[in-house]
Amino acid sequence: MKRVYLDNNATTKLDPIVKVKMQPFFEELYGNPNSLHQYGIEVRPYLNEAMGNMYDALNAPDADDILITSCATESNNTVLKGVFFKHILKNPTKNHIIASAVEHPSVLETLHFLEENGAEITFVDVDAYGYVSAERIAAAITDKTILISMMWANNETGMIFPVAEVAQIAKERGILFHTDAVQAIGKVKVDLTATPIDYLTFSAHKFHGPKGIGGLYVKKGSELPNLLHGGEQMGGKRAGTLNVAYIIGMGLAMKQSVGHLEKMNSDVRSLRDRLEDAISQIPDTFVVGDRERRTPNTILISLRGIEGESMLWDLNRAGIAASTGSACASESLEANPVMSAIGQDPELAHTAIRLSLSRFTTADEIDYVIDVFVKAAERLRSISSTYAYTNEVG
Numbered sequence: 148m149k150r151v152y153l154d155n156n157a158t159t160k161l162d163p164i165v166k167v168k169m170q171p172f173f174e175e176l177y178g179n180p181n182s183l184h185q186y187g188i189e190v191r192p193y194l195n196e197a198m199g200n201m202y203d204a205l206n207a208p209d210a211d212d213i214l215i216t217s218c219a220t221e222s223n224n225t226v227l228k229g230v231f232f233k234h235i236l237k238n239p240t241k242n243h244i245i246a247s248a249v250e251h252p253s254v255l256e257t258l259h260f261l262e263e264n265g266a267e268i269t270f271v272d273v274d275a276y277g278y279v280s281a282e283r284i285a286a287a288i289t290d291k292t293i294l295i296s297m298m299w300a301n302n303e304t305g306m307i308f309p310v311a312e313v314a315q316i317a318k319e320r321g322i323l324f325h326t327d328a329v330q331a332i333g334k335v336k337v338d339l340t341a342t343p344i345d346y347l348t349f350s351a352h353k354f355h356g357p358k359g360i361g362g363l364y365v366k367k368g369s370e371l372p373n374l375l376h377g378g379e380q381m382g383g384k385r386a387g388t389l390n391v392a393y394i395i396g397m398g399l400a401m402k403q404s405v406g407h408l409e410k411m412n413s414d415v416r417s418l419r420d421r422l423e424d425a426i427s428q429i430p431d432t433f434v435v436g437d438r439e440r441r442t443p444n445t446i447l448i449s450l451r452g453i454e455g456e457s458m459l460w461d462l463n464r465a466g467i468a469a470s471t472g473s474a475c476a477s478e479s480l481e482a483n484p485v486m487s488a489i490g491q492d493p494e495l496a497h498t499a500i501r502l503s504l505s506r507f508t509t510a511d512e513i514d515y516v517i518d519v520f521v522k523a524a525e526r527l528r529s530i531s532s533t534y535a536y537t538n539e540v541g
């Protein structure tokens with residue numbers, strides 16, 4: 148049985164080149180970079196190289212900060228709770244935060260927590276394509292708005308949001324702007340010199356780096372209080388001994404992924420389109436969002452009459468890994484939240500399947516998935532007690 152991994156929006160495999168680069172830091176180069184002796188000093192040049200890789204990949208000005216965190220969840224919490232402590236607690240007249248209604252739970256749940264503690268939050272709905280327009284975000288601005296938080300690309304649909312426009316609106320209105328770029332880096336061009344972003348969050352395991360390491364870009368002048376206090380690491384802006392091997396892995400992985408942007412938007416996109424064209428031929432299917440505004444690797448498709456979990460089980464038995472939506476919500480048998488947010492009827496919202504490719508996906512794998520997916524749909528509909536082909540129903 149083949150094994151085909153099509154859940155790259157959940158996590159990706161470690162780039163083999165990155166694994167080789169990380170190896171020595173699990174062996175002889177184990178010093179603490181904050182130590183003053185040779186064991187600590189000898190790892191610093193490698194850390195500087197890794198940080199340089201990230202500044203270059205994001206075209207981030209040297210004057211700005213990139214803080215290392217444990218994951219994007221920590222980075223998102225750092226931004227939202229930092230704005231609350233620095234601005235909202237001190238000036239309740241500026242206590243309003245705007246976010247899209249389809250942010251990742253690490254944003255949504257943090258905002259709900261801040262709401263319980265006095266912040267005013269506006270969650271802006273998406274349209275039927277799963278897209279949130281700059282106009283809708285701008286319409287939510289009041290004289291109390293202190294922060295706009297809008298992801299660069301959605302993890303379930305792949306829809307790419309209007310970051311450049313919203314960043315410009317925020318700058319003109321004197322409002323801080325945060326974007327969760329976890330699903331954007333390595334898929335779309337991210338340029339922190341061209342776009343006036345105050346805070347940008349990312350996670351290495353989304354672009355073929357190790358799990359358990361992430362980052363937070365902070366524009367000079369937009370500094371926030373620490374989420375974690377303690378030692379002098381990261382200039383005292385994020386305490387905790389640096390995970391040297393993982394930082395080096397994240398730096399190289401980001402350089403590699405941004406270096407493969409062209410391949411992601413040509414070869415990988417072609418494979419995604421081939422898969423999408425084939426499975427869209429199945430009757431009564433619905434793909435969320437238009438391709439031109441989606442990340443090149445993602446498909447969110449609903450098949451009327453087929454529970455998402457049932458389809459996943461059939462795919463899994465054939466060695467194919469996919470998801471019904473974000474991994475952090477996969478245990479829940481609730482309707483896919485994004486499908487609900489775009490106004491899909493509840494019955495359809497339970498049938499969503501997310502397929503997300505990577506630069507390591509091959510044409511043979513896609514041909515195999517097409518064959519299995521079509522046969523699974525036929526099998527599951529043939530045993531469905533509620534489904535009849537709509538074109539057969541008079």
Ligand SMILES: Cc1ncc(COP(=O)(O)O)c(CN[C@@H](CS)C(=O)O)c1O
Nearest residue numbers: 157218219220251302329350473474475
């Ligand atoms: C847009 C976005 N923002 C934050 C995160 C969290 O990343 P962590 O490094 O796990 O903390 C994720 C991770 N989304 C995975 C797991 S829930 C998915 O299956 O969609 C994300 O997609």
